[in-house]
Amino acid sequence: MKILIARMNHETNTFSPVETPLAAFGRYGPSYARAAFEENKGMQTAMAAFIDAAERAHAEIVTPISAMANPSGPVDAAAYDAICDAIVTAATGCDAALLDLHGAMVAENSTDGEGDLLARVRALLPHAPIAVALDLHGNVTQKMIDNADVIVSFKTYPHVDMYETGAHAARLLFDMIEGRAQPMIAWRQPPLLTHTLRSASADGAMKRALDAARAAEADGMLAVSVLAGFSLADIPAPCISVVVVSNGERAAAEAVAERIARQIWDERDDFVYRSAPLAESVARAASLARGADKPVLLLDHGDNCMSGGTCDTMDLLEEALKQGLEGIVSGPLCDPQAVAALAAANVGSTVTLAIGNKLTNDALPARSPLAMSGVVRALTDGEYVISGPTYTGQRAYMGRAAVLDTGTVKLVVTERTHEPWDLGVFESVGIDPRRARFLLLKSRMYCRPVFMPIAAALVECDSRGVTSSDYALFSFEHVKRPVYPLDPHTEWATTN
Incomplete structure (x- = not known):
């Protein structure tokens, strides 16, 4: 048995000015063939689980590509074609396909990146089982539903069940191959644009929906997924979805999908x-820091790397300085020009330079960079190994990194946008984040499992970046209306 296994992950923020060329996927581009296999084997990705399952089945494994880029603007047409072509070319002659996809990719030449890819794979493999693992923030489309036999998404955010989701999808694929299951898919998509900060799996309405999904699986459904969607994409339906896979019982799947969606x-x-x-948020952080013996976290979710943020907006840092906060550690701030200037000055030099606020577009109006003076404390290659729980063991690449110390602020500046996955973001450049009074991180969720244990408190801060929770900042031209909450009186009375 010959099985196609591939990874194509990108969450596209169509409002982001951060470009997404082929080189954005991986360190300098995607990994191919054996390198794609080795990049995932032993890791905590869905593709790693696919490989393990295929090896247990003694299958011939074909791994044409592993391509994962941080969220950013629409994927370059040439990059999208190159990734899809690698997968489709390798599909010829395969008996099944296991695809590790995100679910919210938009390319310059495709508003439905995963759906268009799946349609091409299905055309080549009309009778072969196709199973897909998706991110919890995937935007499900009819084309995705029509061209996959099995769809399973993460049930955690922050995402710590990527491997488990891949193992689930692979198990259903092999059950289908061996005649133990006859997967049938049902889905519902209410006209609801969710906010990422309301898709955390540990509490609130999202937890209750995921609990209902798990209960339905315990009651006999093969897989039940609740996908919050990624609303910062100007496509017809960047909305929440419920996807149910039953064992040959379409009516039962439809009933479960309808119930959870309702x-x-x-x-x-x-x-x-x-x-x-x-x-107001910064003032609250200042109040929480009084008498605290640990740092207060200020999470700049309006400029969040893992939602397509530029990581160069200075709103939060400027407000913190305006209010007199001291003992600040901040970063990673993406400013390749500043990194070059700091590298040219060398460690120990005192410099004055303009930092941040350099990337603009229609959704992010021009603002002046912030003039800062300080001492260059460190220059590194910006690489470290993630300790977990997300992407445990993987090597992280920030591009070259530098530290500017103003006396009030220790600012980590990098060449690439980078999520603060790990204490290594700071420790790799000689900063102990535990000794900060205030930690300013450009993050929503992924930093929390690592940084909350060392913090006294957490304050969410909404800067005016392209990942802001204020939808009024964005011009949605292609979203099907009415949709909640853009249209408060939206009704949903029909099934898919």
Whole structure:
């Protein structure tokens, strides 16, 4: 048995000015063939679980590509074609396919990156089983449903069940191959744009929806997924979805999908996040720091790397300085020009330079960089190994990294946008984040399992970046209306 196994992951923020060429996928581009296999084997990805399952089945494994890029703007047409072509070319002659996809990819030449890829694979393999693992923030489309036999998504955010999701999808694929299951898919998609900060799996309406999904699986469904969607994509339906896989019982799958979707719709307001003004958030952080013996976290979710943020907006740092906060550790801030200037000055030099606020587009109006003076404390290659729990053991690449110390702020500046996955973001450049009074991180969720244990408190801060929770900042031209909460009186009375 010959099995196609591949990875194509990108969450596209169509409002982001951060470009997504082929080189953005991986360190300098995707991994191919044996390198793609080795990049995932032993890791905590869905593709790693696919490989393990295929090896247990003594299958011939074909791994044409592993391509994962941080969220950013639409994928370059040439990059999208290159990744898809590698997968489709390798599909010829395969008996089954296991695909590790995100579910929210938009390319310059495709508003439905995963659906268009799956349609091409299905055309080549009309009778072969196809199983897909998706991110919890995938935007499900009819084309995805029509061209996959099995769809399973993560049930955690922050995502710590990527491997488990891949193992689940692979198990159903092999059950299908060996005649133990006849997967049938049903789905529902209420007209609801969720906020990412309301898709955390540990509490609220999202937890209740995921609990209902798990209960339905315990009651006989092969897989039940709740996908919060990724709403910062100007496509027809960047909305929440429920996808149910039953064992030959379409009516049962439809009933479960309808029931959970109705539960979500009835609680729709709990999927909406309403931000406090930035000045108010910073003032609250200052209050929480009084008497604390640990840092206070200020999470700049309006410029969040893992939602397509530029990682160069200075709103939060400027407000913190305006309010007199001291003992600040901040970063990673993406500014390749600043890194070059700091590298040219060398460690120990005192420099004055303009930092941040350099990437703009229609959704992110021009603002002046912040003039900062300080001492260059460190210059590194920006590489470290993630300790977990997300992407445990993988090597992280920030591009070259530098530290500017103003006396009030230790600022980590990098060449690439980078999520603070790990204490290694700071420790790799000689900073102990535990000794900070305030930690300013450009993050929503992924930093929390690592940084919350060392923090006294956490404050969510909404800067005016391209990942802001204020949808009024964005011009949605292609989203099908009405949709909640853009249209408060939206009704949903029909099934898919």
